[in-house]
Amino acid sequence: MSAEKFQNPVVRWIDHRLPVFSMLDHEKYDYPVPKNLNYMWNFGVLAGLSLAIMIITGIVLAMSYTAHVDYAFDAVERIMRDVNHGWMIRYIHMNAASFFFIVVYIHIFRGLYYGSYKAPRELLWILGVVIFLLMMATAFMGYVLPWGQMSFWGATVITNLFSAIPVVGDSIVTLLWGGFSVDNPTLNRFFSLHYLMPFVIAGVVVLHIIALHRFGSNNPIGIDASGPQDTISFHPYYTMKDMVGIAVFLLLLAVAVFFFPNAMGHPDNYIPANPLQTPAHIVPEWYFLPFYAILRAVPDKLGGVLLMFGAIAVLFILPWLDRSPVRSARFRPLFRIFFWLLLIDAVVLGYLGGKPAEGIYVVLSRIATAWYFLHFLVILPLLSVFETTKPLPKSISEPVLKYPSSRKGPMGAGLEPAE
């Protein structure tokens, strides 16, 4: 029985009645993890850490924030100038939001490269896409709260997306606003929801982890562990490996917070919101730019909105679009090329989303948008049928023991774990 596992009598007493220590112990020691995970597998933990940082700093910021159109901007400036350490806490909140998206984008592309969305991990992947959607909603509403020019006009543009819906569109927008334009009721409800959503995300994260622990982590060669010789315990091996990633992550976050706090923001948001004047060139936060580019690529209101949401919707059905039984791109030479093309395409879309919607940028946006959907809806299904994959190793241990010098993966070059 698990209760005897603990030396400390208090821990033993509690665990006998409330087996939380047994549960922790189980996750730490009994949960088998493939022994060949590279540093790309750090990003799940980093995303969790980002969420924790956002929730903690957010709760603290809410203590000094006022959700009212007349006071919100000044409340944020007061946080920056008067509240003890307020500047630092707000800059951490601002920059950790960007870092959260960086981490999650890497996490997503890791999943795409190594086929982590394939059976039996489809629900794990879908829950991840749900988290991504919730994050986008949370980030958008958070950006509205400082009530600067970008806040106001971002809120106006994004809520107006829903007006593209036929028949009921305008009624939905009025409902979202609680009035006839973005105003005080909008700010109030966005603050309420911005506070709520992170906890919803945390709930979905729990489901995400439950789904993950059902079959365990995928791994760089994408084959299932064939037995205990292919796995190691999470603690201390991966806790230590995650610590390295956490240290690097926090170091970079500190560099951003203390030296370039506004690099990922927009200066126009330090101008108080003015409902009578739109800034000349409005852009969303950088992490929305690829989707913004897709929106603007389509010369039709409804079409643009549908395609933008479609860009995320397509991720939901990805496990059924890519039907190749081989998970890892290491054994799929063609898929690997297309993976990198998709990554470049996403970066190009992000670049175009930040440019004015005119001239060559519109043309390029259309090409990049077409490629994005072509990749998921045409190329992946075709590859599943026509691609000749390389032979898979018999077990996770085999390639390591057989070719000790050829341990270089395209994404984790030279970053394999040392056992």
Add this chain to the structure above:
Amino acid sequence: MAKSDTKKSTRSRRPEDAGRRDFIVIATNAMFGLGAAAVAWPLIDQMNPAADTLALANIEVDVSKIEEGQSITVKWRGKPVFIRHRTEDEIARASATDIADLRDPESDEVRAEKPGYLVLVGVCTHLGCVPLGQKTGEVKGDYDGWFCPCHGSHYDTSGRIRKGPAPTNLEVPPYTFLSDSVIRIG
């Protein structure tokens, strides 16, 4: 993998390494604790008064308009401050009191820089209610000073506790006379 195997594999097999390993573990945990405390401090300290709150911590009051026998109440740091222009009789009674009889012994000379003006924080030292006695017609208690209606504390004409549950005298805030007629509180 079972816990016992893991523990064995992480421990050094050579006994002479044990002390060194313990040192590394303790030093790491200590650094982690320090780091956690350093992170926690700004998050806690932000609840302390902000700079703009502290900037409002001083007020200046013109007391020349207060007639003898009259009191005014001003707000300082969110709390009421009583300023009373005392009558000769009140001053006499306050200074005549035998200090030995008091729960919180303090002479009237210490409490009022200029005997004519008594400055008090108008918050009962029991549980924070505002005592009565500022306005004419209000109950002033058995000692003709202030009376707290919440739990029945009686204060004398020097704001000293004479009867009831309050443990100490009404607090005298830090103040200075900038001129004969203007005082700065805080």
